């Protein structure tokens with residue numbers, strides 16, 4: 569049976585309806601648990617990870633298993649990638665064995681090169697530019713609290729506090745498609761991608777103080793100040809992000825029913841306080857669980873026959 573090659577490299581690889589359908593299907597998978605259909609029967613996905621991972625790796629491996637398929641984890645340490653085999657050759661060879669590739673790497677261009685050369689679906693498991701699978705889980709978590717319809721309304725206010733990084737960029741893509749309001753508080757010099765911001769046409773904006781972003785917000789979202797690959801900048805970033813901690817005083821500015829999201833891993837006492845992470849507004853562990861459900865929906869849709 570024929571299968572069209574569909575990649576998921578960024579949120580905007582989907583259209584608005586496709587994104588909403590995926591979130592809705594993920595909610596169904598959450599109810600089905602391990603009892604659902606097995607659309608990956610006989611299939612194997614490969615995970616090529618050049619950066620560390622707990623959630624993404626484990627949730628994709630478990631997702632493949634629960635869908636009736638298998639998963640192979642490949643790190644550069646153990647494969648010829650680490651010894652310099654060209655990524656183009658690796659992509660073409662892996663496509664002969666596997667049914668999909670899930671890739672975590674540094675430069676986004678490396679991911680697009682792999683997608684170009686692999687004849688099977690390729691999924692972005694995080695690059696320096698974006699982290700779309702995480703934002704799928706964030707959208708499911710948000711819809712669980714405020715309803716799926718809210719995602720499409722400017723009345724839903726999402727605050728981003730901190731670095732305009734890969735996560736912020738994927739949230740901007742979701743904003744461009746769905747229509748909620750996104751206010752990003754970033755220190756000067758740490759803005760998200762300007763072209764993505766421009767695509768949100770009045771629905772997203774950058775401000776310079778966390779209070780401005782969080783006041784009246786339904787969702788308060790943050791991430792580490794130094795992402796993977798930026799460890800050498802930790803000291804400078806700690807100085808530049810002073811005052812950008814999501815603590816109880818800041819969350820008190822949000823709506824009383826606001827939720828707090830963090831993709832994890834978190835640095836307690838830096839970008840988020842322990843009290844907020846462990847507090848009643850925190851949805852971070854539901855958010856982490858939702859990685860599994862959205863990725864089951866994603867794999868199912870990418871590997872469906874025409």
Ligand code: CP
Nearest residue numbers: 621622623624831832
């Ligand atoms: N949130 C997330 O992607 O976590 P991992 O780095 O553990 O995969």
Ligand code: NVA
Nearest residue numbers: 733791795796831832
């Ligand atoms: N921005 C973080 C996300 C980790 C899941 C990073 O890239 O390290």
